[in-house]
Amino acid sequence: GCCTSSSQSSRLLFRQLFEKESSTYTYLLADVAHPDKPALLVDPVDKTVDRDLSLVKDLGLKLIYAINTHCHADHVTGTGLIKGKVPGVKSIISKASNSKADLLVEHGDKIYFGDLFLEVRATPGHTLGCVTYVTGDGPDQPHPRMAFTGDALLVRGCGRTDFQGGSSSQLYDSVHSQIFTLPGDTLVYPAHDYKGHTVSTVREEKLYNPRLTKDEDTFKNIMENLNLSYPKMMDIAVPANMVCGLQEPIGKAA
Amino acid sequence: GCCTSSSQSSRLLFRQLFEKESSTYTYLLADVAHPDKPALLVDPVDKTVDRDLSLVKDLGLKLIYAINTHCHADHVTGTGLIKGKVPGVKSIISKASNSKADLLVEHGDKIYFGDLFLEVRATPGHTLGCVTYVTGDGPDQPHPRMAFTGDALLVRGCGRTDFQGGSSSQLYDSVHSQIFTLPGDTLVYPAHDYKGHTVSTVREEKLYNPRLTKDEDTFKNIMENLNLSYPKMMDIAVPANMVCGLQEPIGKAA
Ligand SMILES: [Fe+2]
Ligand SMILES: [Fe+2]
Known part of the structure; x- marks a missing residue:
């Protein structure tokens, strides 16, 4: 269908x-046609790990990966807790994030779960190590494709570019070259939404994103004048997330 | 597919x-294969009407109905505001709700938007007038089916039964006879979720709903001992919702 807002595959279970x-979205994907029902979580949050693992259990899935789109500044990742609770789960983040994880991925890598996979696309600009995970291209992969954009592209917005190695010109290039080149019906699933949107499409953002539809100079100007306050979780979340969320909060450390 | 958590139809656009x-979910459905792209909103909230109408506009849809699953006690419906902003939109609620609306529906009615339709199922128990809207059964209708359950069935929960004509024994019967009889892969889209779940399936709730998997006596006992406080919005929301959300809040009246 030209415009449906859900993706279908006989193999994919998606939640x-x-x-x-923190208004964060976590995504659960599994290949339920594979005998093991291998599953992964994208951007799990420490506070909701029990909810996520309970759902994984109810659905009879085998969690194999806990993945981050980037080193978050607004919440502590659930990857460390998950690894403690479910032996065998491997954490994944980009090499460019300079964070610790079991597997460090780079642009072009594929992350397989059963016969499904996510393709890694480098989309720096919000942070230096931001990546977008995109479901595979092919007859056995979900259609339309799904892009987990982290904070690179949000519904009618994008992540800030004023810290963590951010760069507005890099973000502009990342979104235009790595996300807006995907098919128009590709579903855009962001790491956050503050207005209650759950999803968008590449077509929609190319037409209606109030920032990224502008030319690069206007975009840079918008991004340099957001006047955002310093994120209140940043000094706790970033150091913790650089080690899978396992570092003691600063207040508790010696 | 046996277990996918999204519904596909070349005609349906879904958001x-x-x-x-109020942790309320609003649902947008449209028949995008029809030249008019007729659309409806289920359970719109007054505070998010502008967001919803902006999305309807971006997607090029023609909003024809604003529908409620029941007379809500926790938020003011957006139907009245929508009717004021988009001439021609018709409000819909069940006849049994004793509320005002342009169209009053009853069990077995079909609400057509283009060539798609929602089937009305009476599911009283949370309130006397609660209904569940279920997408049609047929080759041209979305598969799997989607059930908009309001407060009758929530993800791993259900609505309270201690006011507005509520009845735990009626709710038990409604869910078992009208929702649990749907195909197992039917997607359950509730009016609320307080833990961040977005969807469930009939199969999942039949297996894991902590209340409705119990026998009727145990269920009634659970529901009679919830010790919930009086909803803070109730005295404003219920009178307003009985007239499409258009009544002045009590504090402002006379
Ligand atoms: Fe971020
Ligand atoms: Fe309710």
Whole structure:
């Protein structure tokens, strides 16, 4: 269909989950046609790990990966807790994030779960190590494709570019070259939404994103004048997330 | 597919939207294969009407109905505001709700938008007038089916039964006879979720709903001992919702 807002594959089980305090979306994907029902979580949050693992259990899935789109500044990742609770799960983040994880991925890598896979696309600009995970291209992969864009591209917005190695010109290039080149019906699943949107499409953002539809100079100007406050979780979340969320919060450390 | 968590039809455009304060889900459905792209909103909230109408506009849809699953006690419906902003939109609620609306529906009615339709199923128990809207059964209708259950069935929960003509024994019967009889892969889209779940399936709730998997006596006992506080919005929301959300809030009246 030209415009449907859901993706279908006989293999894919997909769930979107929300963490209210940081307005973060966590995504569960599994290949349910594979005998093991291998599954992965994208951007799990520490506070909702029990909810996520309970769902994994109810659905009879085998969690194999806990993945981050980037080193988050607004919440502590659930990857460390998950690894403690489910032996064998491997954490994944980009090499460019300079964070620790079991597997460090780079642009062009494929992350297989059963016969499905996510393709890694480098989309720096919000942070130096931001990546977008895109479902595979092919007859056995979900159609339309799904892009987990982290904070690179949000519904009618994008992540800030004023810290963590951010760069507005890099973000502009990342979104235009790596996300807007995907088919128009590709579903855009962001790491956050603050207005209650759950999904968008590449076509929609190319037409209606109030920032990224502008020319590069206007975009840079918008990004340099957001006047955002320093994120309140940043000094706790970033150091913790660089080691899979396992570092003691700063207040508790010696 | 046996277990996918999304519904596909070449005709259906579907969006789930969230209102954070009352944790309410609003649903947008449209027949995008029809030249008019007729659309409807299920359970719109007054505070998010502008967001919803902006999305309707971006997607090039023609909104024809604004529908409620029941007379809500926790938020003011957006139907009245929508009717004021988009001439021609008709509000819909069940006849049994004793509320005002342009169209009053009853069990077995079909609500057509283009060549797609929602079937009305009476599911009283949370309130006397609660209905569940279920996408049609047929080759041209979305598969798997989608059930918009309001507060009758929530993900791993259900609505309270201690006011607005609520009845735990009626709710038990409604869910078992009208929702649990749908195909197992039917997607369950509730009016609320407080833990960040976005969707479930009939199969999952039949297996894991902590209340409705119990026998009727145990269920009644659970529901009679919830010790919930009086909803803070109730005295404003219920009178307003009985007239499409258009009544002045009590504090402002006379
Ligand atoms: Fe971020
Ligand atoms: Fe309700």
